[in-house]
Amino acid sequence: MLIRKAVKSDSEAIWKVHYDAIKNVCSSHYTQNQLEVWAGKLKQSSYIESIETKIMFVAEVNSVIVGFGQLNLANGEIEAVYVISSNLRLGIGKELFQKLETIAKEKGIRELSLISSLNAVKFYKQLGFTPKNEKTHKIAEDTVLQCVEMEKAI
Template identity: 30%
Template sequence: MIQIREATLEDIPYITTIFRDSITHVNAKDYSEKQIRVWTSGALDIDIWKDRIMNSYFIVAELKDTVVGFAYLTKGNYFDGLYVHKDHLRRGFGIKLMRIIESQALAKGYEVLKADVSITSLPFFEDQYYLVEKKQKKNYKGLAFEIYKVYKEL
């Protein structure tokens, strides 16, 4: 049974592991080794993860008391992150996390949810009725990453 709850600071080791492993194993087909290395280095900045948990709507998905995914919402209607453990993909965790994030934005009075998504996750978001606003390059630690700005009317 999937349980969704708000993240706590104690979840950071699980969250950063999922973040790193997801990028390494799932996104590797769409990004270079150097891009993967730079992107996964974001797992090491614990202060940023603490800030996200304390200042965002940040939720985790659990299966048998093990964190298997997470998502977070910033600025009220910016879907800032969605990651599911590589061994738990295509089991409904991502969709459940997404629906709760969407519900939270709607409850706060927003009619549109926005996100920047990777090449890898674009098909998942499109399958959930997100529309591409534009394709763009995003600079992260000196490297350009191809991403998509998407939105969904709630």
């Protein structure tokens, strides 16, 4: 596996990972309607802006992008760690997170925060995050997602 900085030409592959993870990994905790609305809001072009303005890494296996992670240095927020459903539980998400955490430490960030989907709470707890608040995230006029705010001192 290779972890590398994302480049603009990765945007379609990142979108595919994100879409797959929502539809197939998050289905354990959210309804089909919630998943359809959530995944339907994803736009390939939005990843280009994140690649240019935030810290984003991709994970490759056999030259195929199978995961990505994103850090917002401005506020110390882990905005994404997603792995395609066919490559779960192989340590890919953990390695992506550790890369982001290393960058955050190097930049002087002392605490990381994130908003976790319900299915990922256990994953983030294993990485040392502590749940702070349960909340809802409105993704459409008639659709909300339950999620958990979490933080970790680094």
